[in-house]
Amino acid sequence: MLLAGLILAVAALADPWRAGGAFWDFGNAIGFVALAGLIFQMIPAPRGPPRPHERLGYWVLGVTLLHAFWFLAGDAAARFYLLPGGPLHMWLGLAAVLLLAGLSILARMPDRLRLHPSYRHFRKLHRHLALACLAAALLHVLLSGFYLPHGWQGAGLVALALICAFGRLRPQVAAVPAYLMAGGATVALFVLIREVAL
């Protein structure tokens, strides 16, 4: 429930009057779902099998990659924003993807045990990398400034992220099907509001 609400809340912060066309709105709705997943993953998860945090992390990474490749494959001019001279927010987006990929790879058994024999040490590094990833992703969204052009929208997004990352929330686990269903519904709503309701 918390995950579904979080996905909806993150997407709802975006200005519904700002439409970028169905292609662009769909790609960015996927991006917002990925960001909501990332924010949810910042809530401490209880340790132990069957590792729902780890499984959800792979899906968040997959959705993030889909967001990136959607634009690279579907808009032949978008690639210039990732070449030298591209804007800062795109480099931050790339950094967030790479950090997220690193988080997933370095946390995967048995590599994790090879790199970090101490669980405490692993958790600390994983948390710090995740915070860097979240910061890069938030700046990517805020500095691109399209769907969240007003200060209060950005502040709302940052507040949500801070509450999840540092608030005293109960440890949460979420099932992948809940993420995919809530995410799919959010993407559909995000696009339909902009492309049909207007």
Added chain:
Amino acid sequence: MKWALAALFLAGVVLVVAGLPLGQPLPDRAARFGGGLRVLPMTFSHSSHFGKPCAACHHEFADRTIGPPCMTCHVTDHRVAPLLETQFHDLCQSCHLDESAAGRPSGPTRRCIACHLDDQAF
């Protein structure tokens, strides 16, 4: 998994450097509009902007700086050339967004390739 991610990363690098070879025109950065600045192509149709005040874009009508074609100044004048992308994105996109928000036909608001195409009639 790490190999799959490495392969995807490599595919991403290829897409960024070379572009997608299928299905759509590939714009390039080149010296255009009479200047040496390497810029993306732009498409624009006066006919689809019929009814808009000319001075909304043509500031030279108001400040009487009649000279070469408008884009030539914007890619050769050292004061404005560095602002080319920001100025044109702001000018075109803000108007398109206003039209879109008002529920009128707006033209592209976000999709890069919708504007960055060669247009001989610019």
